[in-house]
Amino acid sequence: MLDTCYQQLAMVYWNGAGSNVELECGVGYSAVLKGFYSIRSGVFMSGFELDYRLEADCFHLGDLPLCRVLLMNDSQYPWFILVPKVAGVSEAFHLDEEQQLQLACESSIVSGTLSDLFEADKMNVAALGNVVSQLHIHHIVRYENDIAWPNPVWGQKPVQPYDEEQVKEIRKKLQSLFDCFD
């Protein structure tokens, strides 16, 4: 039995439906991974609710086919969080294969785009979840002169919330990311 994800990919290509659209964010993922139809149709969102602590600590910037994109309300680092819109999942390996590949794709595009937009020295990408178990993947832009470097950011410094203008600016900056998926 072929696993559905690869079977779908094979079918998409065989049927010529997978025509490749160049992404403008400079990451060469093929159009098929911009969102499988089953993801686009929202079947994975059934029952999904964002954890109340992520809701309280973050701004909702927008949605990719699989993941909700959040901005952590800490102006000390450009700190973004991807939350797969799948109910009851605490580990990436709990996702089905299609979702796992989609997550790998979205995480890669988000990392590459953030690295470019914010001229990162390093990206920190991490799924921890010891406090909030709902699967969420941190994508943090790091600089060699940021206040926690070279340590990880968690628990280092008290949070410094953004003001409204700063959030607006980041929303504008990130528009190109969401445009990639339109």
Place this chain on the structure above:
Amino acid sequence: MLDTCYQQLAMVYWNGAGSNVELECGVGYSAVLKGFYSIRSGVFMSGFELDYRLEADCFHLGDLPLCRVLLMNDSQYPWFILVPKVAGVSEAFHLDEEQQLQLACESSIVSGTLSDLFEADKMNVAALGNVVSQLHIHHIVRYENDIAWPNPVWGQKPVQPYDEEQVKEIRKKLQSLFDCFD
């Protein structure tokens, strides 16, 4: 232009060469992701050398098609590190698409297997690299009663090296992981 990874997947399936082998580690990845031929043939290893700090701090347990598997020499947590055997790469999004999918697959299988074998309360999976920039992905088994919980492990407590017998035991325990890829 189709991206090579998906083109290869499509070709493999079309040609019927991608027959699915059930993995024994309980993760349902299809055989094709056990290692593309180009990975198996070692082309990605050209020029790869493990960073000397990872070499010094870890035991080499074995190799998956893409990644070297290391055991961090800290007996306080079952702490494993995957290092893609690709020279000059510091971010997952620098890998080509085929390598990225392979990494997602290997990381998922490793996480799921470790979670089972060590009866984890939570897996922590992270690519940081602020000190050692060579791309390496931590896979750390966490327990609600481990000494750093619920904090991340980095920089929490001085390392407690393993004794020889403990390492031998872990090698034995992990054999089933490598068997998945044989």
